[in-house]
Amino acid sequence: MNRLLIAAVISIIVASNSFAQTQVIAHRGFHSTGNSYNNTISALKNAQQLGIYGSEFDVHETRDGSLIVIHGLRHLSIPNVQDEDFATIRNLPLSNGEIVPTLDEYLEQGKQSATTRLIIEIKSHSTAEQETRVVKKVLAAVEKHELSSLVEYIAFSKHVCNELVKYSPEGTKIAYLSGDLTPEQCKEAGFTGIDYSIEVTKNNPQWIKQSHELGLTVNVWTVNDTENLQWCIDHGVDFITTDNPTEAILLLEK
Numbered sequence: 001m002n003r004l005l006i007a008a009v010i011s012i013i014v015a016s017n018s019f020a021q022t023q024v025i026a027h028r029g030f031h032s033t034g035n036s037y038n039n040t041i042s043a044l045k046n047a048q049q050l051g052i053y054g055s056e057f058d059v060h061e062t063r064d065g066s067l068i069v070i071h072g073l074r075h076l077s078i079p080n081v082q083d084e085d086f087a088t089i090r091n092l093p094l095s096n097g098e099i100v101p102t103l104d105e106y107l108e109q110g111k112q113s114a115t116t117r118l119i120i121e122i123k124s125h126s127t128a129e130q131e132t133r134v135v136k137k138v139l140a141a142v143e144k145h146e147l148s149s150l151v152e153y154i155a156f157s158k159h160v161c162n163e164l165v166k167y168s169p170e171g172t173k174i175a176y177l178s179g180d181l182t183p184e185q186c187k188e189a190g191f192t193g194i195d196y197s198i199e200v201t202k203n204n205p206q207w208i209k210q211s212h213e214l215g216l217t218v219n220v221w222t223v224n225d226t227e228n229l230q231w232c233i234d235h236g237v238d239f240i241t242t243d244n245p246t247e248a249i250l251l252l253e254k
């Protein structure tokens with residue numbers, strides 16, 4: 001083999017290995033440590049300190065149009081944060097004493113790391129019009145903070161993903177969460193990855209290879225136990241979304 005050919009083979013091996021290296025995303029931030037709580041600023045800080053690939057969080061719009069970072073519709077005595085005013089939600093601190101952050105506050109903290117990517121889950125809202133409005137507002141906030149290159153998007157709503165394809169800058173990463181589309185259908189829709197549950201992924205392991213052949217990334221949620229973390233690593237998924245990022249790191253270092 002001549003030198004050029006050897007160099008080409010080495011670069012292909014390096015490229016394929018870097019594609020195959022599984023990366024860790026903290027699910028709702030790294031909250032399973034200290035006095036943290038999911039989707040808080042401290043959970044994002046903890047993920048940034050771990051130096052992992054990304055920190056995921058959930059965005060809802062309140063009744064009066066604020067974008068807040070919180071997981072479920074319920075917040076303490078409030079049954080549905082999307083039907084409540086921002087001030088009322090904000091007046092009810094989380095169990096660790098932190099307040100529910102706004103998207104702006106979260107993005108401000110996001111800037112403190114140049115490497116930990118912000119994986120924004122735009123939650124489903126009650127109408128398509130509202131989802132379109134939320135997509136546009138989230139994209140505008142990310143642009144205002146000059147974070148477009150550090151942000152990726154995920155959603156269960158096909159409409160949210162479609163609107164992200166339509167309105168986001170070229171090259172934006174958009175992965176679909178619901179698990180009911182094949183990799184071909186996701187590719188066709190313009191999404192850049194699948195982000196399916198561990199159950200869906202294990203039921204359709206062929207989707208990992210098919211996604212990679214289509215140039216799509218594969219993310220799996222929410223993988224917390226050793227056996228499933230190892231399964232994901234062994235099957236070459238690109239990203240593991242986990243509440244247990246430290247164990248995922250230890251397994252990857254083995």
Ligand code: MG
Pocket residue numbers: 028056057058121
């Ligand atoms: Mg989420």
